[in-house]
Amino acid sequence: MPVTLVKERYTGKVSEVVLGANSEQGGTRTSVITVGGDCTLPFLHFEGKIKNRAVIAMEVNDINPSWNEVTKAGFSGVLDNPAAWAQKCVNEFRADLIYLKFIGADPEGENRSLDDCVRIAKEVLAAVGVPLIICGCDDPEKDNEIIAAVAEACAGENLLLGSAEQDNYKSIVAAAMVHKHNIIARSPLDINICKQLNILINEMGLPLNRIVIDPMIGGLGFGIEYAYSIMERVRLGSLSNDKMLSMPMICTVGYEANRPKEANALTAEFPGWGELEDRVVLWEALTASALLQAGASILLMRNPAAVKLIKTHIADLIAAN
Amino acid sequence: MIIIGERINGMFKDIGDALRNKDPKPLQFWAAKQQEGGAHYLDLNSGPAIPTKERPEAYKWMVQVIQEVTDLPLALDSTNYNAIEEGLKFCKQPAMINSVPAERPKIERVFTMAMQYNSMVIGLTMDNKGIPKDAENRVAFAMELVAAADEFGLPIEDLFIDPLILPCNVAQEHAPEVLESLRQIKGLANPGPRTVLGLSNVSQKAPERHLINRTYLAMAMACGLDAAIMDATDNALIDVVATCEILLNKSIYADSYLKVFRIY
Numbered sequence: 177m178p179v180t181l182v183k184e185r186y187t188g189k190v191s192e193v194v195l196g197a198n199s200e201q202g203g204t205r206t207s208v209i210t211v212g213g214d215c216t217l218p219f220l221h222f223e224g225k226i227k228n229r230a231v232i233a234m235e236v237n238d239i240n241p242s243w244n245e246v247t248k249a250g251f252s253g254v255l256d257n258p259a260a261w262a263q264k265c266v267n268e269f270r271a272d273l274i275y276l277k278f279i280g281a282d283p284e285g286e287n288r289s290l291d292d293c294v295r296i297a298k299e300v301l302a303a304v305g306v307p308l309i310i311c312g313c314d315d316p317e318k319d320n321e322i323i324a325a326v327a328e329a330c331a332g333e334n335l336l337l338g339s340a341e342q343d344n345y346k347s348i349v350a351a352a353m354v355h356k357h358n359i360i361a362r363s364p365l366d367i368n369i370c371k372q373l374n375i376l377i378n379e380m381g382l383p384l385n386r387i388v389i390d391p392m393i394g395g396l397g398f399g400i401e402y403a404y405s406i407m408e409r410v411r412l413g414s415l416s417n418d419k420m421l422s423m424p425m426i427c428t429v430g431y432e433a434n435r436p437k438e439a440n441a442l443t444a445e446f447p448g449w450g451e452l453e454d455r456v457v458l459w460e461a462l463t464a465s466a467l468l469q470a471g472a473s474i475l476l477m478r479n480p481a482a483v484k485l486i487k488t489h490i491a492d493l494i495a496a497n
Numbered sequence: 498m499i500i501i502g503e504r505i506n507g508m509f510k511d512i513g514d515a516l517r518n519k520d521p522k523p524l525q526f527w528a529a530k531q532q533e534g535g536a537h538y539l540d541l542n543s544g545p546a547i548p549t550k551e552r553p554e555a556y557k558w559m560v561q562v563i564q565e566v567t568d569l570p571l572a573l574d575s576t577n578y579n580a581i582e583e584g585l586k587f588c589k590q591p592a593m594i595n596s597v598p599a600e601r602p603k604i605e606r607v608f609t610m611a612m613q614y615n616s617m618v619i620g621l622t623m624d625n626k627g628i629p630k631d632a633e634n635r636v637a638f639a640m641e642l643v644a645a646a647d648e649f650g651l652p653i654e655d656l657f658i659d660p661l662i663l664p665c666n667v668a669q670e671h672a673p674e675v676l677e678s679l680r681q682i683k684g685l686a687n688p689g690p691r692t693v694l695g696l697s698n699v700s701q702k703a704p705e706r707h708l709i710n711r712t713y714l715a716m717a718m719a720c721g722l723d724a725a726i727m728d729a730t731d732n733a734l735i736d737v738v739a740t741c742e743i744l745l746n747k748s749i750y751a752d753s754y755l756k757v758f759r760i761y
Contacts, residue, residue, distance in 0.1 A: 371751035379753075413749050420757055421749060 183223045188417030189215040190473070191385050192228070193358055193424055195273065196307025197334040204333065206305030209272060211388070211473040212424035217411060218471050221497035229494050230468055232475050232483055233309050234271035235430050236261045238288060238296050239280035243478065244440050246456050250480040258296050259303035266304045269480045270487065273336075275309040276300055281322055282313035290325040297326045301333060309426075309476070311338040311360070320347035327351035336360060336426075336474075339390055342373050349380045360426055362390040365402050367409050367421075374420045388474065389423045395432035395439075396463040403427070407470035427467045430478030433460040457481040465489055498738055499538060499724035501572050501593070502531030503697060505563070507544025516546045516555060521562035528567045535738070535759045536729035539563060540595060541584070542574035552577045556584035564589055572619070572726070578606050585614040595619045595726075596659060599638040608649035617655040618646070619693055622678065628661050630670070632677035635660045639682045643690055657693040657724055658682050664701035665709060672699065672713065679720040691723035711737045718745065735759065 190212040197203025209231055216224030240255045241248075250269075254261040258276065265271040276297060280288040297310060310326055312319030323337050324347060338360030340348045345361070352359045361377055363370035370389060378384055389410060393403035413421030433439060439459040443452050460482035464475050468490065477483050504527045507513045515523040528539055541563065547555040556573060563571065564587075572593035573584045581594055596619040597607035611618045620642035622628070622635040629635050639658045646656045660678035663671045675694070683689040694717055700709035711734050714725060718741040728734055739758035742748040751757070 368750045368752075371749050372753060375751055375753045375757055409749065418749060420751065 181222055184216070184415075186215060186224065186415035186417075188415050188419075188422060189213065189224075190411070190414045190424055190471075191419075191422045193336075193385055193388055195309075195334060195336050195358060197332060201334070202332040204301065204305075205307055207272075207307070208334075209307050214411075214471075216415065218469050219493045219496065226494065226497070228473070230473050230475060230490050231272035232477050232486060232490075233273035233275040234265035234269060234480075234483060235275045235277060235476055235478050236265065236300065237280070238276070238278045238293065239286060241279065243434065244452075244456070246452055247434060247479050259299040262300045263303045265480075266306055269483050271306065271483065273307050273309055273474070274300060274304055275311070275476045277311045277313075278322055279313050281315075281318055283315055283318055285313070290321055293322050294325050294329045297330055301330060307336070308333065309336040309338065309360075309474075316341075316344040320344070323348045324351045327355040327357050330357075331355040334358065336388060338362065340373065340377060342369055342376070345373065345377055346380065349377050349382050352386065353380070353382050358386040358388060360388050360390045361423070362392060365392050365394075365399075365406055367406050367413075370406070370410065371413075371418075371420045374423065378420070384419060384423065387423045389421075389425045390428065391425055393427050393429070393432050393463075393467060395429075395434075395436060396459055396466065397438065398432070398436055400463060400466055404466060404470040407467065407472065411471035424473035425471055426474040427464075427472045427476065429460060429464045429467065429475045431476070433463040433482075434478060457485065461485040461489075468493070498718060498722065498742065499693075500536050500729050500735070500738060501538040501540050501693070501724060501726040502527075502534070502536035502729035503540050503695075503726045504531055504728070504730065505539060505559070506542040506574070507546035508542070513544060513546035516543055516559075519558065521565070524559060524562055525566045528563050528569070531729040532567050532569055533759075534729040534732070535735040536569060538572050538593060538724075539567070539569050540572040540574050540726050542595075543580070549577060552580035553583035556580040557587055560584045560587045574726075578603075578610065582610055582614075585610065585616060588614070588616075591615050591617065593617045593619055593657070596621050597642075598623050598625070599641040600624050604642070604645045608645055608651055611651055611655070612649055617657060618651060619657045619659050620645075620690075622658060622660045628663065628671075630674065632660075632674045632681060635674065635678040636681045636685070639678070639690070640685055643685045646690070647686075653686050653688055653690055656690040658690050659693045659695065662694050662696070662699045662713070664703070665699050665713075666701070666703045676716060676720045679717060679722055683721050692721065693724040693726065694722060696725045696727040707731060707733065710734055714738065715741055718742075 192213040196205035196208040213227030262274045280286040312322045335357045339362035391406045464486045511523045570590040572595045573581045574595040598621045622638035662675045699713045700706040
């Protein structure tokens, strides 16, 4: 018996955000990325257009990170050199973007100077042609200074800067407005704060198509279902034409998937869990694949093997059309 | 909910005069003001200001001068279908035909026209004998209109049923019947037709007009109302719409929800 597909008719769509700028657009990027634009729920090709494929930004830190040895092994020789690290991510692992996170700027850590951060940002820009996502160290005051300095020094590059939060968004939004960059609006797994923050940012004058939503997530086994449910509501909001929820979403997959014991405990400790080498990759890849189905447009990832799996997975999901 | 601004109506003195004098200014003023207030559609009704013979030309003129100042879609409101048709020819966006009762010759005229001009239709739950007293007969008329949509090929979501609210100061018993009709009409098809009310009718000539409009709109929205022809310049009434959408979980809450409701 033939089955008629039931199709929803949506009035809205996810807005498109452009990241990076080539020489004609006032920047120096050799590739420019557009995310968003979907007119239906993720990958329902029969129902609406999936305009731009989801992209992967690989994480690069300004200092040698405290990741486990298995994950670090993929980057041997470059972890003390952000520019070389970024190059490896792009040339070898085919990252669509670079996610440069200044964890070394933390006042309670190495407390790197603004000059250092600006220098590193410029080195990474010079080393790769892909667009950059730049975030601070999660110290609100220091982040405001870093982002303002980097935004000015890299004017024209159309960066994605992070992160604006409900109680600390004005400086970063001002920096993005003055120097024409985009921003990440981060809310703590809370749809109401997510929407309110977008309203507040927009009220300052930053256009809606310069905002990307970071809904915050939990990794696989650690609250990913909460993230899934929030993201689904954001996507349904955008499809029902709620302009204050229509932004594409970015997810900190690498950070959350690599936090739990399951992604770090040695094989000898828990032989029943299988090899750590496999577990690390699968934990990150499965977290990413679930969030793709929830509507993620930009995945921030770490492990090259997980990146490879997810790149293939995204290509398959798009090819299914 | 779809807000259809009611103000461009020849029953208002400034609009009536403007129609007689072919002065576009008052029409354009109210178009902009209603859009600013939160209207999604603008209702255009010449009223008795223009003689029947001249109405087609008047509707064409109204559509043209309004579209000079706004991109909002229009609801062409008349019992003169030749006038509506002349207006439809010049609408840049799919319009609403306001309205058709459940009477066969009129159904044939209006639904055929709706298909030809890709328009939506507001169907009234009445016939030439008048408006029913109870919900049951309103819903029966609604069913005739739903069947007509099916017959003529009009997508069911392009049919808006108006169960016809009457002034509460003279016909109080209709108010709960209309609410019950709103609930039942949605179940006539799957998906169901949409519903609309000429809201201001409920408060005609009552001193507490604004309060009655606001209260009845909230009650009707709770019964599933999809659209209202209403005063889009009454800020508190627009706030009621925004708040009902939050409380019905149709829009996601944010502290500034009132502010963004009008902008988008």
